[in-house]
Amino acid sequence: MTLISRGARGSGPQPADTKTSEQRRERPLRPKRRDNVTAYVMLAPVVILLGIFVIWPLLYSMFVSLYDWSFYQESVFVGFRNFRVVLTDPQFVESVLRGLRFALIVVPSVMVIAFLFASLVKHMGKRAATLLKVSVYIPTVISGVITSLIFVLIYQYSGGIANWLVGFFGIEAQAWIGDVKLALPAIAVPAIWLGLGITSLIMLAGLLDIPESYYEAARLEGANWGKQTIYITIPLMKNIFLYLLITGFVGAVQQFELPLIMTNGGPLDSTLLPNLYIFNHFRYDIYVGYSIAAALLLFVVLGSISAGIFKTLNSEKAVDG
Amino acid sequence: MAVLTAPVVAGAPATARRRNRRSSPLATALRFLAGLIFVLAALFPLGWMAIAGFKSKTEVVRTPFQFFPEVWRWENYGQILEDPTFVRTLGVTFGGAMLFAALSLTINAMAAYVFARLEFDFKRTLWTIVITTMFIPGMSILLTSFIVVTRLQMLDTLAVLVLPGAASAAHVFFVRQFYLAIPMALEEAALIDGASRWGIFRHIFVPMSKPVFVVVGMTSFLAFWNSYVWPIMTITSPGLFQVQQYLATFRSERGSELGLLMAGSTLAALPVIILFLIFQRYIIGGIKISGLR
Numbered sequence: 046m047t048l049i050s051r052g053a054r055g056s057g058p059q060p061a062d063t064k065t066s067e068q069r070r071e072r073p074l075r076p077k078r079r080d081n082v083t084a085y086v087m088l089a090p091v092v093i094l095l096g097i098f099v100i101w102p103l104l105y106s107m108f109v110s111l112y113d114w115s116f117y118q119e120s121v122f123v124g125f126r127n128f129r130v131v132l133t134d135p136q137f138v139e140s141v142l143r144g145l146r147f148a149l150i151v152v153p154s155v156m157v158i159a160f161l162f163a164s165l166v167k168h169m170g171k172r173a174a175t176l177l178k179v180s181v182y183i184p185t186v187i188s189g190v191i192t193s194l195i196f197v198l199i200y201q202y203s204g205g206i207a208n209w210l211v212g213f214f215g216i217e218a219q220a221w222i223g224d225v226k227l228a229l230p231a232i233a234v235p236a237i238w239l240g241l242g243i244t245s246l247i248m249l250a251g252l253l254d255i256p257e258s259y260y261e262a263a264r265l266e267g268a269n270w271g272k273q274t275i276y277i278t279i280p281l282m283k284n285i286f287l288y289l290l291i292t293g294f295v296g297a298v299q300q301f302e303l304p305l306i307m308t309n310g311g312p313l314d315s316t317l318l319p320n321l322y323i324f325n326h327f328r329y330d331i332y333v334g335y336s337i338a339a340a341l342l343l344f345v346v347l348g349s350i351s352a353g354i355f356k357t358l359n360s361e362k363a364v365d366g
Numbered sequence: 367m368a369v370l371t372a373p374v375v376a377g378a379p380a381t382a383r384r385r386n387r388r389s390s391p392l393a394t395a396l397r398f399l400a401g402l403i404f405v406l407a408a409l410f411p412l413g414w415m416a417i418a419g420f421k422s423k424t425e426v427v428r429t430p431f432q433f434f435p436e437v438w439r440w441e442n443y444g445q446i447l448e449d450p451t452f453v454r455t456l457g458v459t460f461g462g463a464m465l466f467a468a469l470s471l472t473i474n475a476m477a478a479y480v481f482a483r484l485e486f487d488f489k490r491t492l493w494t495i496v497i498t499t500m501f502i503p504g505m506s507i508l509l510t511s512f513i514v515v516t517r518l519q520m521l522d523t524l525a526v527l528v529l530p531g532a533a534s535a536a537h538v539f540f541v542r543q544f545y546l547a548i549p550m551a552l553e554e555a556a557l558i559d560g561a562s563r564w565g566i567f568r569h570i571f572v573p574m575s576k577p578v579f580v581v582v583g584m585t586s587f588l589a590f591w592n593s594y595v596w597p598i599m600t601i602t603s604p605g606l607f608q609v610q611q612y613l614a615t616f617r618s619e620r621g622s623e624l625g626l627l628m629a630g631s632t633l634a635a636l637p638v639i640i641l642f643l644i645f646q647r648y649i650i651g652g653i654k655i656s657g658l659r
Contacts, residue, residue, distance in 0.1 A: 080484045080485055080486050080563065081486045081487055083480075083484065083562070083563045083564060084480045084484045084486035084489075085486070087476040087477065087479065087480045087564070087567075088476070088477050088480050088492065090472075090473035090476070090477075090532075090533065091473050091474060091476070091477040091496065091533040091538060092477075092492065092495075092496070092533075093533075094473070094529060094530075094532055094533035095495075095496060095499050095533045095535070097514070097518075098511060098514070098529065098530040098531075098533070099499045099502060099507060099533075100495075100499065101510075101514055102507035102510035102511040102513075102514050103502055103506065103507050103510070105510040105513065105514065106506055106507060106509070106510045109510060109513075161400075162404055165397060165400050165401060165404070168397065169397065169401065173401060175650075176405070177401055177404060177405065178650050179643070179646050179650065180404070180405040180408045180409055181404055181405075181408045182642070182646070182649070182650060183408060183409065183412065183639060183642065184408055184411075184412070186588055186592075186638045186639060186641075186642045187412070187592075187635055187638070187639075188591070188592035188594065188610050188634075188635075188638075189592065189594060189610075190592075190594050190610040190613050190614050191415070191610075191613065191631045191634060191635050192411075194415075194613065194617060194627065194628075194631055195411045195412075195414070195415050195628075195631070196411070198418070198426065198427060198624065198628075199411065199414075201427040203427065203428075203429045204426070204427035204428045204429045204430075204431055205427060205431070206414070206431060208431075209430070209431035238407075238408075238411065241408070242408075243653075246650060246653045247653055250653050295503070299503060299504070299505060301505075301595075302594060302595065305595075306594075306614060306617075320505045323505055323509075324505070324508075324595070327509050333509060333513070336509055337506075337509055337510065340503075340505045340506040340508075340509065341506055343503070343505065343506070344502075344503050344505075344506045347503060
């Protein structure tokens with residue numbers, strides 16, 4: 046190991062069989078020990094903090110999920126009972142399905158809008174492009190709380206902008222977040238608004254990465270924008286789509302600040318997303334094992350779905366540029 | 367977000383786009399219109415929030431809907447700024463966010479440097495452990511994190527806000543990617559001159575890190591400023607109230623004073639918008655795909 050690292054570092058022109066004096070001069074360059082001490086000292090803060098605030102809680106979650114644990118009583122080992130209870134709890138299963146529905150509204154919308162945005166910006170002059178990029182990114186820095194407060198007012202039944210807007214199209218006023226059918230799409234809108242900025246800019250970066258010569262060649266062949274998109278852009282951006290799809294999906298299913306503040310899961314649980322369900326359960330139920338088992342299960346569900354999307358998309362091997 | 371994006375070291379080459387030579391005036395007009403729609407959609411809710419701050423209590427949601435107030439009132443902004451709790455909340459959150467950003471920048475950059483450049487025992491093991499923490503969803507540790515900080519008697523202190531999130535595998539990864547792109551030759555000369563590893567980090571790497579530090583620092587600042595769930599779980603004393611916590615509490619306690627609430631929200635959103643506008647060049651330029659194609 047020492048030798049390899051020395052070689053890799055290419056530490057000077059000295060041959061291996063130099064004299065003692067030379068070796069002494071070289072010593073500060075190679076000793077592994079010194080690097081060890083420096084490395085551990087400089088790594089210590091991150092490793093210790095991750096250990097206390099991430100790894101310990103994770104191991105603790107795994108432990109607590111097997112117990113009937115509460116703040117006030119001695120815990121009792123119950124094996125996998127918590128998991129069984131969670132999995133047979135229709136409320137939890139429904140909340141997971143609801144989370145999937147929510148993600149199915151949010152993620153495709155964000156992807157399509159972001160793709161249109163990126164295609165537009167690509168053909169803009171530099172100044173207009175900067176203006177557009179900065180504007181579309183601004184919502185990204187706004188908190189979930191402020192976004193919720195704004196959109197609750199937008200959705201007000203009387204005097205809200207949403208009803209004023211649909212009024213132009215002759216649609217009668219809706220209760221939006223107070224309506225069992227509309228509440229989930231209604232809270233998806235601020236989620237889309239919040240998520241658009243980063244997705245758009247990543248997509249734009251990917252779009253600009255494709256050599257312009259491909260498009261020039263296609264244009265010479267008479268391919269229009271639609272054909273260029275289908276045969277050049279989409280295949281070449283496959284990995285970016287995949288990355289955005291997975292991160293967007295995992296993010297959307299885990300969303301819970303918006304429903305927490307806008308609706309607290311209502312009306313009639315129609316916006317009770319899985320993490321909100323777990324969080325509320327934790328707040329109101331002194332037996333923590335159940336909530337934690339649910340959280341761990343969600344972790345598994347999300348992991349397998351991400352892997353699923355990844356596999357499906359990856360199996361259709363596109364031509365790579 | 368930070369996972370697969372890496373900052374550009376110098377001079378973004380992305381501007382090599384070419385205008386479509388065949389674009390007609392109609393196409394240009396359509397493009398302009400589409401651009402306008404995007405800008406409006408992104409900024410409208412925020413503009414509306416700021417304007418609602420100028421409205422009276424009943425004017426914010428009155429029928430028929432009206433975008434602008436009849437009379438522009440500054441009272442809401444004045445009144446919320448006279449509320450000592452709100453002002454202290456802004457100050458405490460700002461101070462906490464700065465401290466948090468500084469701390470997380472320091473420790474994550476040190477770790478990034480070590481993983482990028484140093485050889486030491488158990489490097490692979492430690493790297494695997496650190497990177498694995500990036501994939502743990504927040505909710506699966508949120509509840510037990512609360513139990514852990516309760517056990518450590520950290521509830522209701524500044525430490526509970528600053529320490530738990532400071533170490534971030536995503537940030538370590540992001541900064542490391544940047545450091546891997548820095549040529550080895552720079553530090554070799556310094557090593558031969560007998561510089562210590564710490565000295566090289568401090569005097570060669572840190573001064574070169576501005577673009578990546580801006581992105582990571584801003585991300586940390588935002589995470590702290592915008593956090594809501596963790597403060598409501600861990601902070602109860604008004605002296606440490608966080609700004610998002612204040613807004614949500616205000617809404618549930620004085621929900622009818624909508625103009626005031628919107629004025630407060632505007633003032634709470636302003637610092638992060640201004641910070642973003644100052645550093646937008648780095649943040650937007652920093653989004654560059656690496657290894658995704």
